[in-house]
Amino acid sequence: MKNLLIYLKDYKKETVLGPLFKLLEASFELLVPLVMAAIIDVGIANADKRYIVKMCLVMVALGIIGLACSITAQYFAAKAAVGFSTKLRHSLFKHIQSLSFSEMDDIGTSTMITRMTSDINQVQSGVNMVLRLFLRSPFIVFGAMIMAFTIDVKAALVFVVVIPLLSVVVFAVMAYSIPLYKKVQAALDNVLGITRENLTGVRVIRAFNKENEEIEKFGVAHDNLTGLQMFVGKVTAIMNPGTYIIINAGILALIYAGAIRVDAGYITQGQVVALVNYMSQILVELIKLANLIITVAKALACANRISSVLEIESTMNSPENPVKPGVSEYAVEFDNVSLRYNSSGEEALSNIDFKVKKGETVGIIGGTGSGKSSVVNMIPRFYDAFSGEVKVNGVNVKDYDMKDLRERVGIVLQKAVLFKGTIRENLMWGNDSAIDADIEKAIAASQSKEFVDNKEGRLDYMISQGGKNISGGQKQRLTIARAIVKNPEILILDDSASALDYATDAALRKSIRELENNPTVFIVSQRTSSIRSADKIVVLDDGKIVGIGTHDELLNTCDIYREINDSQQSAKA
């Protein structure tokens, strides 16, 4: 929480002035019962009409000043709260962008998005409310008490009893019910989960005739929810009648105490009215305060969640003194590398050791979960090696400036992603200064020309968010084009031609071999046909290398490779 407060720093003036004006307003409000008492005691008692009019004008004036003060306060509060959340949102977004793949995998995208949106909004309204009300309510409660004391100390002693009693009731109910609300929320989430599950799995559930069981399950889950809600409802239902009894008992006590004091001649009738008025004000403010505390508690929970994201330090940073690579025979070297993902202690890759010369084409093949993607993801340093070294141009990737490294590597990820914007804008992600000729070349090389020609406006064709308006195969080819526009030294295709048919796949590989800058190419695939012509094939199984060689060599030496190949041959025969 503390680390979020720094974002309020630039709004010091507003955060101080907002509550201050609120207090001013509250003070004027506290004066009103006194004025009224004066009207009763002086105006009515002496039948002084001019005095009454004067005093009423004073009350109107107090109202106007109060209005002005509170408008000012609202403005400062709104400004500080909005400014705070804007800054916070900026930093959080920046922070999330700096996180590495491992941290992103750990936290999950949807969590991040919730933090960025609804959590920050909650915090914003929390800050706003605090600035507006957090000082005001206690101030009025205690202010009313103090004012009562200035009227008459003995009569005001009633306040000393009533206020703590009220606070105890209000806060006990809240302290008891807030954790219960969390339970209610969890129960509701459960009900929601079952509903969603039954929609996504409707076919399977019906195929197994589970409808009635699911209805029963839902009933049980909802019974649980209703039971909890009823219980919380019963607890909170005590609050209003409870406070009502206390306050009114207080008022009766006040009248009685006042009566004694009036009888003894210490105070006047009007002052008794003022005391009663103060008591009523307290009730109103305490209820406001209770509601405020709920809002603040929610905002605090959100704030803690946000700050826990901000506290995550990226495990991956560019070094202080990045190294520029010299000349090296090898484009990429894996030197006895092993990899562990944060979340699981097991090694995802172990003892990966191979070298790739400049301009070579390397195929990487293996079963699901064998670690193919992990290997290539280590080249642009998406994940750091647990032990061993990954080198690009003879220099450890950890010694590179991150930006420099990633500019050398063009990676096409398994999941084809395009962004909202024109085809041209998307391809220029690879290179800001690319001209149309470069883009056309990349489009041709990625076998995209045919369908791009058919799109209205060609390069100016608008791709909608998530690339929903083009097919999966087209998306894959455009992501490949985007990597080619980058003109990288190392080009990695991570199973990124899976939606292409054999002929297109072959044409694509041919045009990549013919690229002008002759990049070192990594092709990750499940099909032997895609990699059989590679200079070197790395066969992975369960995170380990089980064979390295050319297609023909591996057929003779590597059982697993042969098995993969056979399974595909038989399918094709």
Place this chain on the structure above:
Amino acid sequence: MRYIKKYRIYIFLSLIFAAVTVALTLYLPILTGDAIDLVLGRGKVDFKGIFDIFKVAAVVILLTSVSQWIMNVCNNKMTFNIVQDIRNEAFNKIENLPLKYIDSQSYGDIVSRVIADVDQFSEGLLMGFTQLFTGVMTIVGTLIFMLTINIKITLVVVLITPLSLFVANFIAKKTFSMFKLQSATRGEQTSLIDEMIGNQKVVQAYCHEEETMEKFDEINGRLEKCSLRAIFFSSLTNPCTRFVNSLVYTGVGITGAMSAIAGGISVGQLSCLLSYANQYTKPFNEISGVITELQNAFACASRIFELIEEEPQIPDAEDAHVLEDAQGNVALNDVSFSYKPDQKLIQNFNLSVKPGQRVAVVGPTGCGKTTVINLLMRFYDVDKGCIKVDDTDIRNITRPSLRTSYGMVLQETWLKAGTIRENIAFGKPDATDEEIIEAAKASHAHGFIKRLPNGYDTVIGEDGGSLSQGQKQLLCIARVMLCLPPMLILDEATSSIDTRTELKIQNAFAVMMEGRTSFIVAHRLSTIQNADIILVMKDGNVIEQGNHETLLKQNGFYAKLYNSQFAV
């Protein structure tokens, strides 16, 4: 409304106690006012009179609290029970809706109807209703009480109060457009966040962080401006209405004081009027809020009832046949089917499958291969013609018995939240551990399950959670393996499983299919070649039918597909 009917006793109680509460709450200031009137000054205090009033006041306070409490409890009972009834019914409906409806809606939308809308409805309509009721009661009651005390002062209150309503309304109208702009900008920002953080790997791979940040800041700046306006202007409501209220208060003060001098009222009555003046304005502000909430609640209610009143699937006929030990004769006679009346799909389609035969369904992506599954499992009903299993029209067979006769593995692997064991035993909850492990071994899932932290007791989240696509598929196969019904429907995976695992699955499939009538949505040529009947589909229609050799000889679409290496 019939939901509320069940609880009408609670409504009745709630309304009565609300009325009692309001009346008593309003009566109390009169009592305190009377008491104050007995406190005139030094030596002029009527303690006995005060005590008499106190006795009444104590009873009033107690009664008020009790009736308030009963009202709250009644409201809770009513609200939560109605919510539960509606949700149960909605969920029941979900389980009985035709798939046609479910497929055409987004899941999120249905979920939000069942969860959020029901909440909104109950809170808005029920609570809003009682609030409205007590609000109106308070206003009317206050007016009556005030009138009994002094008519002139009441008039002052009645005349000034609408001002506060007017002010609140004015501000709400003016800020509406600001809020609209704010939520539009927020939406824009969320969609950027969604896109960029969702695809952060690509953003980082292209070092595009700075450009993204620029875009983000631009929207963020705009959001700051319009949020500030919206929040500030809307927050004027409270101070402004408070100001109007203080005007009312002053108005009561001045006219009251004047009357008091003229001897029209006592000081106690003035104090009582003052507290009424405070109470009188409050419900006005609340009511304007309640009305928007009510409108909202009605909108939600209509969304919920739209779902609940949706036509359910045609229930099984009472005399429907229970299919037992199906032989596996499947016949489609002159079947026509389409999802939308204006888009014809399958027409006059005939097929006869003998027990133990394999039927492969092939065709390019999106040609409607799953339509066949939908019809066989009776997720959808045919428009014309009929589908027969063992010579009985499936519409005359109970759905449960028809569906248990099929084992189904879909490409979209759905798993429920729970342990691996629960998932495998989904179709046979009383299966022994040995049976479960046997099924897992047969489907090659045992290996990876063993390596999971808690083995078969590993809890997987909704939709499989951390499992890979291939692992999920293996679990789905194990799930069917455990039951092994007489007929099978298999949707072959395209690319989620690597070819070696695929080969193992093929073997498992082959074991399963032995002697069973099977329908396979096929992507692998080996599966297709071994099929007894191949259905070639294109654009939702079956265009060719036969076995591998005859189809090749026809030299039609199948031959073309085959020659292009089955590029699906």
